[in-house]
Amino acid sequence: MDEAARRAAPLVVAVLVVIGAILSSQRPAVALAGATVAVLVTVALAVRAASGWTLALGLSVAAAGVAVVCHDHPANLGWFTICVLVGWCAFAAPAAIALTFGGVLMLGFVGQWLVYSDESGWGAWIAGTAFTTVACIFARRQRVLLDQLREAQAGLADRTRAEERNRIAAEMHDVIGHALTVSLLHVSSARLAMDEEPAEARASLEEAERLARRSLEEVRASVGLMRSGPADAAPLPGAGDLPELVESYRRAGAPVSLRVVGDPGALHATASLATYRIAQEALTNAVRHAPGARTEVELRVEGDATRLTVDSDGPPGRRTPDGVGLASMRERAEAVGGRLAAGPAGTGWRVEAVLPG
Incomplete structure (x- = not known):
């Protein structure tokens, strides 16, 4: 769960429990106490960036506060807070913990339904809690997969750049190594023949110059191929x-x-x-x-x-x-x-x- 969502969650909880307290049939002091517990617990969880079972237990306390505020009235809009809490848990905790937390809250609604059997609205809250839990788990999974895909793409880009650098290095190594080796042979021959065979020395130096020019053309062709593509580069050997x-x-x-x-x-x-x-x-x-x-x-x-x-x-x-x-x-x-x-x-x-x- 990212920082912005974690900060926004307690605010949403506060708004919903206030609405629930206004619509509550409980005594004002009891409704206020339940709302205060729910808000303070969610603020503490957000500040500590809680996760895992710590988050699930804290949210369970907040859910108990909501149940005090909205007690025995399925028409109370404050019950939407439960959907926020299960969504929070699904985004910030592993799927197994989120499913356990959502299951406990649904059992709470089942208990309310059994006690107040003439109220059919509890079924809607059970369904809403189940849907929110599953939907948020899948959303979190998709976000994780997207992050992994971005990391894989970044790694692939880095590997491609490294392979390109290695390819350039190999190309330059082959071209320049060959040019220097053969040119050195010609220069050595020219040095030995300088005094006795000036014509042969001159021919060796000319050959070394020709080879150096051709090697330079190969280097330019290789660089041109890397910059512009095959259509714009000179042909390679x-x-x-x-x-x-x-x-x-x-x-x-x-x-x-x-x-x-x-x-x-x-x-x-x-x-x-x-x-x-x-x-x-x-x-x-x-x-x-x-x-x-x-x-x-x-x-x-x-x-x-x-x-x-x-x-x-x-x-x-x-x-x-x-x-x-x-x-x-x-x-x-x-x-x-x-x-x-x-x-x-x-x-x-x-x-x-x-x-x-």
Whole structure:
């Protein structure tokens, strides 16, 4: 029960018991005493924000005060106070307590009816009390479900934002990691050839510049896709771009080979991008941790499955503490319904991804 309703409840009770006292057949002093008890108890319960059995017992005392005021007259409008009390209990206490409290008050009306059997109005108050109890319990349940739904939506929004941040981080990690690794190979070659082979050094620097520009375009494309949507963004690379990816490592002096079986163009866009990014990260790791070792890339597109294998002959070297690259590859594979395995194979390291076709 919210704060506003809890503050309003004693006021409503006070108005109804005053009306009941005016219409009461009791002596004024007795009616005033019953009304005072009902009002003071409800005010105390509201101030303390009582709930559970404490609330039910307090409201029972208030109901007794109402019964004193409206005693033996079913036509007295003060009996509406009982409906307010059962509604209060239904909104602020568990359903079992509210049902028990409502049942006790209905038994009170039954007792009045048995004593004053010639009055049929007690049946209406029994029905009204039952209806108010059940209706308020259902209303409270709906409010609880609505609050839970809002919390779930808020949690889903937070999780979506976190997943989006992780996706952006993975995309930037793959693009920038590849660019820096290959550019570093070209710059190293240019430095070694600067004195003896100026033309070769110049070509290496030009290739590093070209790669940096292309990587910058990929970063812009990724950011544009996140901001504007697929319709307004430049196309992202896919499995069909693997030959160019492998060639960029060859131009940098890395012994990398590629074998493609099947048609990479048959892959849907999401799986195609995942294939490219996994191969990109696997090659980056191979060149970084086992420089100079032969690396073989094989892509098989067969039926409903696509298998990408990246084998490096050299030892894997020291693994980075965060393991971001391996985690990123695994997440990309699982995001499209595939799986990824990475580990020692022979004298080197193997990354194998199986993705749906």
